[in-house]
Amino acid sequence: MKYKSKESPERERKWVFLLMMFIGGYYGAFTYSIRGGVFCNAQTGNFVLLAMALGNGNWTRALYYVIPISAYCIGAFISETALNSLKKRGVVRWETILLVIEIIVVLFLGFLPENAPVQITQVLINFICSMQYNTFRQTQGEPVSTTFCTNHIRQVGVAISRLVKKNNVEESRRKLFVHSQMIGVFVLGGVISTILCRILLGKAIWFVLIPLVTVLFDLFYLDIKESVFKQ
Numbered sequence: 001m002k003y004k005s006k007e008s009p010e011r012e013r014k015w016v017f018l019l020m021m022f023i024g025g026y027y028g029a030f031t032y033s034i035r036g037g038v039f040c041n042a043q044t045g046n047f048v049l050l051a052m053a054l055g056n057g058n059w060t061r062a063l064y065y066v067i068p069i070s071a072y073c074i075g076a077f078i079s080e081t082a083l084n085s086l087k088k089r090g091v092v093r094w095e096t097i098l099l100v101i102e103i104i105v106v107l108f109l110g111f112l113p114e115n116a117p118v119q120i121t122q123v124l125i126n127f128i129c130s131m132q133y134n135t136f137r138q139t140q141g142e143p144v145s146t147t148f149c150t151n152h153i154r155q156v157g158v159a160i161s162r163l164v165k166k167n168n169v170e171e172s173r174r175k176l177f178v179h180s181q182m183i184g185v186f187v188l189g190g191v192i193s194t195i196l197c198r199i200l201l202g203k204a205i206w207f208v209l210i211p212l213v214t215v216l217f218d219l220f221y222l223d224i225k226e227s228v229f230k231q
Contacts, residue, residue, distance in 0.1 A: 011095070011222060014178065017139040017146060018185045019211040020132060024147035025189030026208050027125050033197045034204075036118035038065065040125040042133075042148035043072050071123040075130025083135060091227045092220070098135050099216040102128050103209060110206040121202075142178050149186050155179040 028041035039045040046065050053062035082094050105124050112120065133147040145151050159176035162168055196204035 011219070012139045012141065014139045014181075016215055016218065017136060017144055018181060019215055020136050020146040021144075021182045022185045022189040023208050023211055024129065024132065025186035026193040027129055027147070027189075029190035029193035030197060030205055031122060031125055033194055034201060035121040035125075038068050038122055040068055040072075040122055041129045042150075043069055043126075044148075044150070067119055068122045068126045071126035072130040075127040076134050079131035079134040092223050095135055096216065096219045096223055098128075098131055099212055099219065102132070103212050103216065106205055106208055106212065110203050112202055114202055139178070142175065144178070144182060146182075149183050152179040152182045152186075156183070 031040040050065040159172045162172040
């Protein structure tokens, strides 16, 4: 059964989610490359590293991985609370507010000196990635994640299987195209992040201001537009 959205179709435009997916890949490569070797856009890898540290009896290292995991959990809690309370109140919606928060965090992180504790970056990026994942959930009625690829890989496999069986061919092609694009831009974000980190170090984080500001202006315009129509 196709997932039905209650959101405005304008808020589900694919290009917005592709940019957010790009940002997710960028964050992951940034933190792993130059900010402590942890993945802050998703937590599966950190749970594996936590388990390995526990298995090796390295309790200090295990506690180290609790930091990004906890920040991610807190971000999900706050975003869910804000999403429910702000989604249909006032002119500016939660999605727009989240982008403003992300921009402020990215600006701050770019000003940090290279010798600053990496935990500062880890906690903040975990926090905003969690909120981003919990906020941007679907495009054109298709459930997506914008901070990791696991579900997209699964959906690609499912779509290919259905195409082979000639089951719902048109819908399966659409799913394959959407999720393949998500994976592609995620990888692209990671590639560009890795290259810029070698050149710019911590200031490479500022590159994501380009897609963030682009999406911010678009969503703010929709907020104003929808508010006018309601009056």
